[in-house]
Amino acid sequence: MPRPRLLPSAIIAMALLFAVKAGGVASALWGPAVVIAPARAADPAPVAPRQVPQPVRAERPPAPPPAAPPTQPVAMVAPDPATQAERALLEQLRARRAEIEAREQAAAAQEVMLQAAERRLARRVEELAALQQRLEGMERARGEREEAGWRGLVRTYEAMRPRDAAAIFNDLEMPVLVEIIDRMGERKAAPVIGAMRPEQARLVTAELARHRARRTAAD
CATH class of the missing domain: 1.20.5 (Single alpha-helices involved in coiled-coils or other helix-helix interfaces)
Structure with a gap:
């Protein structure tokens, strides 16, 4: 391999250093130098990057749900006889x-x-x-009304003469005759019965006795 030449390189470096220093002195004497940069060309329009078609990926089927853990068999508990009895x-x-x-x-x-x-x-x-x-x-x-009526009749016959009263009593019905003679006083009834016909007097006497007996039994 050729060995690099150090001397020319050193000379070039020294020249460059001298130029830099000279430029610094000139800037100090005459002011800063105006460096006119060359006009840059207009930047070209940015080029859109090419879209590289992505490879179509096949959709993976959804993963099946995790399997439920196996259920434990429920143990059948025999009913308590005591509970059933209660x-x-x-x-x-x-x-x-x-x-x-x-x-x-x-x-x-x-x-x-x-x-x-x-x-x-x-x-x-x-x-x-x-x-x-x-x-x-x-x-x-x-x-009371009936008794008042009978008493009126009795007073009427008691006021009559015995023969006149006996003539009427001979033709009266037996129930009426008994009621009248029963209410008459004994002293008033005896002359009237004595003046009546013997057969009528006998019948009225017997019927009057039975009437009084029934009344006594009822009392």
Whole structure:
């Protein structure tokens, strides 16, 4: 290989250094030198980079979801006999309670009906008692009126002469004759009966005895 020449290189370097120094002295004496830079040519329009078609990638199918972990089999627990017995007992108690409540409701409804019937019966008894009192009062009034009528007839026949009264009594019906003679005083009735026909006098005497016997038995 050729060995580089050091001397010319050193000379060139010294010349360059001298030129630089000289330029510095000139700048100090005459001012800064105006360096007119050559006009640069207009920058060419930027060239758009070529778009290199990207290779079409095949779409990968979506990954399947992760498999669910296997479920553990549920162990079948045998029912507790004690629990079943308690449930059966509770059901029986509930049914018994419902039956008792239904009976109580029916008894309450029947009691209400009986009370209503008793109130109606009490009102009916009161009405009947009031009606009976009215009837008894009417009966007493009627009896009093009848008694007043009989007493008037008795006074009329007592005021008559015995023979005249006997003539009338011979033709009277037996029930009427008995009622009149029964209300007459003994001293007034004896002369009248003595003046009557013997057969009529005998019949009225027997009927008067039976009438008084029935009245005594009724009292």
